[in-house]
Amino acid sequence: MKKTLLQLLTVSAVAASVLLPLNAAPAAAQSAKSPADSRITNLAPGMNGNDFAAGHVSDRGRLMLTQQELVSRIAQLTEKKPLVIQQWLTNYEPDARVRSGEAARLGFKAIAHIPSEHAAVTDIKVLSAATLEITFDSPLTAADVNLDKAKANFQFDNGMTIRNVPQLKNGARSTYVVPVTVQQPGKTYRLTYKGKAAGKFTGTAHTVKLAAARQVTADTFELESLRKDGVVDYGYVVESYFGTRGGLEMYLNDRNASGGKSYDIISSLRDMSVTLTPEGGQPIRAAYVPYTQATDDRQAPKFRLPAGQTLTPGVKYTVTADWATVTEASFTARAAAPLVIASAKAVSGAAVDITLAADPRDELFSGRSVELTAVYKVTSRKGAVGTFELAAGAKLSPGKSYTVTASGAWATQQGKISLNTDALKSS
Numbered sequence: 421m422k423k424t425l426l427q428l429l430t431v432s433a434v435a436a437s438v439l440l441p442l443n444a445a446p447a448a449a450q451s452a453k454s455p456a457d458s459r460i461t462n463l464a465p466g467m468n469g470n471d472f473a474a475g476h477v478s479d480r481g482r483l484m485l486t487q488q489e490l491v492s493r494i495a496q497l498t499e500k501k502p503l504v505i506q507q508w509l510t511n512y513e514p515d516a517r518v519r520s521g522e523a524a525r526l527g528f529k530a531i532a533h534i535p536s537e538h539a540a541v542t543d544i545k546v547l548s549a550a551t552l553e554i555t556f557d558s559p560l561t562a563a564d565v566n567l568d569k570a571k572a573n574f575q576f577d578n579g580m581t582i583r584n585v586p587q588l589k590n591g592a593r594s595t596y597v598v599p600v601t602v603q604q605p606g607k608t609y610r611l612t613y614k615g616k617a618a619g620k621f622t623g624t625a626h627t628v629k630l631a632a633a634r635q636v637t638a639d640t641f642e643l644e645s646l647r648k649d650g651v652v653d654y655g656y657v658v659e660s661y662f663g664t665r666g667g668l669e670m671y672l673n674d675r676n677a678s679g680g681k682s683y684d685i686i687s688s689l690r691d692m693s694v695t696l697t698p699e700g701g702q703p704i705r706a707a708y709v710p711y712t713q714a715t716d717d718r719q720a721p722k723f724r725l726p727a728g729q730t731l732t733p734g735v736k737y738t739v740t741a742d743w744a745t746v747t748e749a750s751f752t753a754r755a756a757a758p759l760v761i762a763s764a765k766a767v768s769g770a771a772v773d774i775t776l777a778a779d780p781r782d783e784l785f786s787g788r789s790v791e792l793t794a795v796y797k798v799t800s801r802k803g804a805v806g807t808f809e810l811a812a813g814a815k816l817s818p819g820k821s822y823t824v825t826a827s828g829a830w831a832t833q834q835g836k837i838s839l840n841t842d843a844l845k846s847s
Contacts, residue, residue, distance in 0.1 A: 541618035584688035587658035599687035
């Protein structure tokens with residue numbers, strides 16, 4: 421059931437400021453009701469501001485509540501990161517006591533951002549061949565943006581499916597970037613959300629503009645895009661990644677513009693692929709390498725050839741896709757040396773840190789494994805070091821001798837790499 425204002429009142433001291441008229445004494449509060457009081461009375465019969473305000477308001481209209489406490493409680497209520505709520509304050513100071521007017525403003529703003537399991541679709545926009553923007557009358561709950569639940573909730577006809585979770589746009593109340601399978605231009609699609617008809621739209625031929633294709637390793641290449649070309653990766657414009665992009669986050673308006681410039685959004689590339697065609701040869705399907713979409717302050721997702729295949733030095737390759745247009749789509753392959761493993765260290769009974777001779781950048785560990793068998797833990801890279809996790813149930817033994825080699829040709833090693841398990845002896 422949707423959280424009501426009564427829950428807002430009972431779970432946090434936000435209630436004190438919401439119910440207490442600004443700068444008003446208790447007597448004044450009893451003698452006159454503001455529109456806000458009426459709203460609260462309707463939702464919480466028999467309760468008034470004094471019931472909640474007692475003991476929470478100090479002198480000069482300040483609450484016995486810090487900004488950090490207020491932010492934390494509203495974040496919990498709205499299922500948002502505290503950092504997002506901090507942006508609602510003019511000047512966030514964690515230990516500063518909250519003014520009643522400020523808390524009232526945030527409290528009432530929070531009401532509109534409370535997620536609802538009964539949210540209904542109000543608008544569908546087609547952004548590009550593989551991306552929709554869908555607006556609801558209320559924010560979605562955390563449960564409803566779980567991938568399995570989202571796939572069940574969002575049902576399209578004509579073979580379309582959702583590819584990854586809906587992502588709330590920065591600054592939006594209930595507008596989400598939704599990655600879908602590639603549309604057929606001109607075809608009408610209908611959306612059913614939670615079993616109810618939610619609208620229809622027409623497929624588009626519009627593709628996102630990527631700048632250039634470049635080889636990265638012997639079996640991997642990247643497709644870079646640039647903000648100056650009006651293209652931005654979704655990781656910079658959605659709330660779930662806010663605060664993780666080194667200050668490069670963006671707020672786009674309802675026309676997906678910022679500073680007078682319009683942007684195409686590259687949504688999640690989960691399950692996406694491109695076609696790589698060697699000059700005079702047969703097309704090859706290259707799959708997106710997970711978690712490489714926007715790393716190290718670059719928009720340069722990686723694509724990898726099928727296992728066991730590599731690029732042939734001296735051959736010209738051209739990239740095509742039904743969801744993107746690449747300006748510089750061709751590159752000539754070169755001989756590419758593998759990455760070099762310098763050392764290995766056990767960090768737990770089921771995980772190993774692999775250190776390379778140099779930082780590979782851009783999550784190039786992704787999809788790789790070493791012969792323990794241990795698979796790279798996505799987004800764990802810290803410079804040249806990446807954590808690899810053992811298969812389920814496998815454990816390292818303290819004091820036992822292990823050697824580490826790369827699975828496949830993605831890396832070589834500087835001599836024999838012995839696994840350091842000293843950290844396990846004291847754990």
